[in-house]
Amino acid sequence: MCIFCKIVQGEIPCNKVHENDEFLAFHDVNPKAPIHILVIPKKHIDKFQNVTPELMAKMTPFIQEVAKILELDQRGYRLIVNNGEDGGQEVMHLHFHILGGTKLLWPQLTPDENKKYL
Numbered sequence: 001m002c003i004f005c006k007i008v009q010g011e012i013p014c015n016k017v018h019e020n021d022e023f024l025a026f027h028d029v030n031p032k033a034p035i036h037i038l039v040i041p042k043k044h045i046d047k048f049q050n051v052t053p054e055l056m057a058k059m060t061p062f063i064q065e066v067a068k069i070l071e072l073d074q075r076g077y078r079l080i081v082n083n084g085e086d087g088g089q090e091v092m093h094l095h096f097h098i099l100g101g102t103k104l105l106w107p108q109l110t111p112d113e114n115k116k117y118l
């Protein structure tokens with residue numbers, strides 16, 4: 001069983017923010033911003049590439065609710081999904097990162113800082 005499925009089952013503790021029958025939101029153990037939340041479906045789905053439109057239609061309002069609970073809805077926040085190997089996904093259970101609580105930077109994401117992509 002993957003680590004996030006163990007969190008869903010209660011085998012590993014988490015610092016929960018919100019949940020319903022299908023989704024769970026909890027604080028990231030290694031926060032990259034003052035507020036760093038992970039939102040996951042309780043059902044195991046390995047990555048964003050394999051999520052259904054039906055599940056996303058329900059996940060979207062859940063993420064918006066979490067943002068409201070954390071009072072990020074007015075100031076703004078960033079949503080990140082790392083998908084697969086090149087995307088830097090480490091835990092193979094779909095999760096959205098919600099990052100906020102300060103004005104976020106938009107850093108260089110590849111090692112070659114001089115390369116132009118357009």
Ligand code: AMP
Nearest residue numbers: 003014027028029030082088089090091
């Ligand atoms: P990713 O690189 O997109 O797969 O992100 C995985 C995230 O899960 C990282 O930000 C980790 O800090 C976080 N993480 C790993 N294990 C736990 C855990 N037990 N509780 C909370 N967050 C975790």
